[in-house]
Amino acid sequence: MRYTLRPPVLARGPDRSFWLQDAGAAPVTTSLAGDQAADVAIVGGGYTGLWTALRLKEQDPGLKIVLLEADCCGAGASGRNGGQVHSWFAEIDLVAAVVGETEAFSLCRATADAIEELEALQASGAIDMNLRLDGWLWTASARAQEGAWRKALEMVEAKGEARFSRLDAGEIARRTGSRASYMGIAEMRAGTVQPAKLAAGLRRLALARHVIIHEKTPVTAIEPGAVATLHTPQGRLRAGRVVLAANAWLASIPELLRYIYVVESQIVATQPVPDLLQRLGWTGGESICDAQAHVLYYQRTPEGRVIFGRGSGKIAYGDRIGPSFNRGREKGADNRRELDRVYPELRTVKIEHDWSGPIDCTADHLPIFGHLTGQPNIFFGIGFNGTGIAQTPVAGRILASLVLGRDDQWSRSGLVGLEKRKTLPPEPIRYLGARLVRKAIRLRNDAEIENRQVNPIVRYISELKPGR
Template sequence: MTHYTLRPPVVASPSERSFWLQDAGAAPVTQPLAGDATADVAIIGGGYTGLWTALRLKEQEPELRVTILEADFCGSGASGRNGGQVHSWFAEIDLLTAVVGQAEALQLCRATADAIDELEELQNSRTIDMDLRLDGWLWTASSRAQEGAWQKALTMTQALGENRFTLLGADEIARRTGSRASYMGIAETKAGTVQPAKLAVGLRQLALSRGVIIHEKTPVTAIEPGPTCILRTPQGSLRAGRVVLAANAWLASVPELLRYMYVVESEIVATEPVPEILQRIGWTGGESICDAQAHVLYYQRTPKGRVIFGRGSGKIAYGDRIGPSFNRSTEQGANNRRELARVYPELRAAKIEHDWSGPIDCTAEHLPVFDHLAGQPNIFFGIGFNGTGIAQTPVAGRILASLVLGKNDRWSQSGLVGLSKRTPLPPEPVRYFGAKLVRKAIRLRNDAEIENRSVNPVVRYISELKPGR
């Protein structure tokens, strides 16, 4: 009989938690699962994906018994560690089109735009205080190699009559970011920033208010499948007719999923509050900014004048071995500190008060995938958010809810459903050592291109072996 063993997440110590989680403060933790319990639907993971799925299920069937099992506390994983950037899928419409076709790609992009409207309504109605600021998302270039990185998305959206982006020049970028490091790019108007941990806490509270049962400090160690699945935890078990796996990078411990996903580390730093400096250089808004380098650079300023600066350039996991170093980089944000000084020389002397990291679940297509496990029609999953989830997980929740409820609708029939349609990755150890080689080449190429230097042909060739674009 098939039996799934899950590797419990390595919980971050309080000092290793993200600035966001520390800023949001400690919320009361629900009781761990003790003894035997039952549910109609069990969700493993209390981050954005799990919480939105629970909310979508309750919207459609309020009497459904939904239970979330969270290894630490809701939002303690990727949902509370990310860069806090809110933007739609229109920036990835070319990637979506390659997977689902143009018609559905447009529908999915519009769905994420609707999700941003939903977040705005949650904020304006005071349902969730998430510090949402829709001042725009900027996708910029600070070197010749980065110029036009956005061209496919821009051309496709314009051809479809979706004028989501505006072109930016050096003066406009400097006016909105206080930096002249980037000199051209585009902006998505209805986008911006959020305090991601506050959003997770708010979604948790909303789920509880709608009757979702949440057991925190309850890692699931094993799943025994069947018409009624049994989820084993350290102090009890939960029986459920349907199960949703929503534990992002930690789902690498399921061999079937590991074949299609890889786990990388993202590193972020937060400065001390420097509102006077930011006021002086003219950075006063809530825009989110992405530099179009290969090791994507993303940053924002908080309402109180901290600078949040992140890069997706961290280590690679060997298989499902996501150790303690994924909670805080051994480099302690050294690359981010260097890039911060390049983009904002005025902040060279600013103290870095927080540095943290976290694992990101990625697929070759750089898009999430949804399905049920092979031979297990009642165990569903969503993986591969690739570090982009604030406006995307509300859509993921709709897809997973339709799959769980057995509906035949646009969500269950989405082209994002179907693991076998995706690109499998090489087995270990080829995957790990190959990825390390490619990562090193990308870093060398990136460092050269930022300074507009020529790239060694061998380095360029190896760097282009990475999955996806």
């Protein structure tokens, strides 16, 4: 038996995210060459792979861990996302539906603890990630979006958890400089980060703790066995345990593709306009999301750029993640339209960067961990659904416990195991259905944003989407 992986199409030059360009290129480690061996091999040098390596070193410093990354660490989703840092408390109703209420609160608290861990890393000087814990705002800008947070808020407040505060139109305008949204909630211990700098910092920590990292080393195939063999263009790596942490690119494995679908998220960055944002009153480091189905997410960087993202991109057919998933052909036009709606004062401000990235999504919007069927030493973590900065430190704990064979709260998590999770239709039904639903969601969003009545057929089709 052999697992064949599709090498990712790498983003180059202007197709790379603003974050990666802003962070600058670190010296790339050497590619793997020849035959090597390790106790643990990790495929993927983003947040999941790096946090897993760090958690393993915390528990067993003597392990020989070799991490293989197709590009440079953080070049995938970890260096392309919106830089929003918030816990799982806003999704606690979804978490509870999968793992039960008791563990849901435990996992949500663990993500809140991860935010504190990030702050400690920055305060100590270990990682300069531009972390600003000025809050995460979940808002409504149309009647249909009102109360999207109700279930989560009621669950949290019923337990006496002081995680959120309610927002009115004045408070939102004061904190964001926009009057598009008029009600919502805020998670206080949350905010924004420069995601590529966070990835680079985790990479430095891993190297300092003697994790061996080979960049520019795509894994093309894996031969399972008591000692698995990972094939790369110039060498082979043998390891007793393997961790697959390559996010959307794990769609190449048929068993995992049954549980994930890959969508594109598009992001733009404006030119720096700190004086204009100051006049609007937008001075903080809050992260903001609105509650439409094609969610908007945005922040103001310390130097005064607006980062504005939208999860409304294309759907991948199976595991075919091509160059357009690095940068859309429309060059951020959809984001520009929404940016002008939310901030009409920025209509003349230039978009200096636009980029895209593939997101691995599950039907219930939560990640899945476990081992491949019949392969007890090949582990995986997939399906972060575009929310990973505070979640992957927890993922690292789950994967480390699985790798080490521990029997603890992490290895027993309800997020472990494919058998309990929803499967998706096969291709081409999945792709064609997703295209239809995506179009319906777009039409519904456009109507609801203007508080217009939605066509009943459009509404019905839009509600066929997985999850919430």
